[in-house]
Amino acid sequence: MRFDDLVRIHAAELYRYAFWLTRESRQAEDVVQEALLRSWRAFPQLRDPAAAKAWLFSIVRNEFYRSIAKNGPPLENVDDLELADEGVSQPGLEMREALMRLPPSYAEPLTLQVLGGFSCAEIASMLGITEGAAMTRLTRARQALRRLVAGDTAKERRVGKP
Amino acid sequence: MNCLDYRRALLAGENETRAMKEHRLQCTACGCVFAEHAQFERELRRGFAVPVPPGLEHRLATAVTSSRRRFLAAAAIGVLAVGAGSYAWLRRPDPLALACIEFVLMEEAKSILKGSMPRAEAEQALAATVPLARLERIGDVRHVLPCPFNGQTAYHVIMEVPQGKVTLLVMPEGSAAGRAKREGLHASVVPLRTGSVGVIGADAAVVDSVAGALRSSRV
Numbered sequence: 358m359r360f361d362d363l364v365r366i367h368a369a370e371l372y373r374y375a376f377w378l379t380r381e382s383r384q385a386e387d388v389v390q391e392a393l394l395r396s397w398r399a400f401p402q403l404r405d406p407a408a409a410k411a412w413l414f415s416i417v418r419n420e421f422y423r424s425i426a427k428n429g430p431p432l433e434n435v436d437d438l439e440l441a442d443e444g445v446s447q448p449g450l451e452m453r454e455a456l457m458r459l460p461p462s463y464a465e466p467l468t469l470q471v472l473g474g475f476s477c478a479e480i481a482s483m484l485g486i487t488e489g490a491a492m493t494r495l496t497r498a499r500q501a502l503r504r505l506v507a508g509d510t511a512k513e514r515r516v517g518k519p
Numbered sequence: 520m521n522c523l524d525y526r527r528a529l530l531a532g533e534n535e536t537r538a539m540k541e542h543r544l545q546c547t548a549c550g551c552v553f554a555e556h557a558q559f560e561r562e563l564r565r566g567f568a569v570p571v572p573p574g575l576e577h578r579l580a581t582a583v584t585s586s587r588r589r590f591l592a593a594a595a596i597g598v599l600a601v602g603a604g605s606y607a608w609l610r611r612p613d614p615l616a617l618a619c620i621e622f623v624l625m626e627e628a629k630s631i632l633k634g635s636m637p638r639a640e641a642e643q644a645l646a647a648t649v650p651l652a653r654l655e656r657i658g659d660v661r662h663v664l665p666c667p668f669n670g671q672t673a674y675h676v677i678m679e680v681p682q683g684k685v686t687l688l689v690m691p692e693g694s695a696a697g698r699a700k701r702e703g704l705h706a707s708v709v710p711l712r713t714g715s716v717g718v719i720g721a722d723a724a725v726v727d728s729v730a731g732a733l734r735s736s737r738v
Contacts, residue, residue: 360583361580361583364576364579364580364583365576365580368571368575368576368579369571369575369576372571372572372575373567373568373569373571376569377567377569382569382572386572386575386578389579390578390579390582393579393582393583394582394583397583450566451562451566452562452563452565452566453566453567453569455566456566456567467532467563468567470532471532471560471563471564471567472567476533476534477531477533492531492533495530495531495532496527496530496531499530499531499532499559499563500530502563503559506562
């Protein structure tokens, strides 16, 4: 497979992964761009084309942590939240807001699972944790999200009351 | 599989296995949990699906392409640098050319003080290597004197060319080539059909010019 084809196939999901790491669209794009430049240089070393997706996600993750080490943690951008809200129904919007509040240690494995479609074993390998720890984080992430979404809904109900 | 295992696996988000499916089809309560979980997962996917900025794929492809060009250009420069390094190594100061410079620095004054040999003798001495008449087409020959150099009897020649003064060391034996620079002097050794000539001067361009003239008038 050519590198250009990899970019075409995975650009959107890599951007979304980077967005949920950075929570900021411009920085997400920068992270993906830098990651793709690095991956292009390392592409000849990729021996198993089937592993290309996990390889690219790992490079995006490494690039994100490199950018944090260099520039500090990302700042939340209100415009990005508005942009991210476009075209999302109310339940989806509540979920997005809940995801924004999810601690990174829970959000990251969940992002890899939902966006990347990776198994617990693959996520564990990418994050450098045990498979059991990955399953625990994924379970707790879903429980936390359920609480956050349920809390928001209950709050809205209370606010809506005369 | 029991209800607890089923719900644990479901909450971890793992794909439904055959064992899980069998349990769900047998257990009404877990069937309800599954339906609610499926709805939650749909919302989760919608929540994660932030819009991709327009033109992202094109921008990324362009960035990779331009980086690729820069990378290849840098790689080409690297190859050239390595090549140039090798070339510079190959063209490191030639010992014979350095000896020519050394002669000018240490022996030229003494040779001049001894005075030039008579023209007839000079014509005869230089005839086999580079005829005097041929040298005079390049510049005015002011001084010719035999001198021990590089294990042979060479001829020390001082010439005045339009751009300035140059020294020649005409070596009847051996054919050599090389270049060197030291103490503000440049030397170029030109191989001839018989023997070689060392051209030494303060100006590299003048040295190259005279060396080129000698090369083009090889005898």
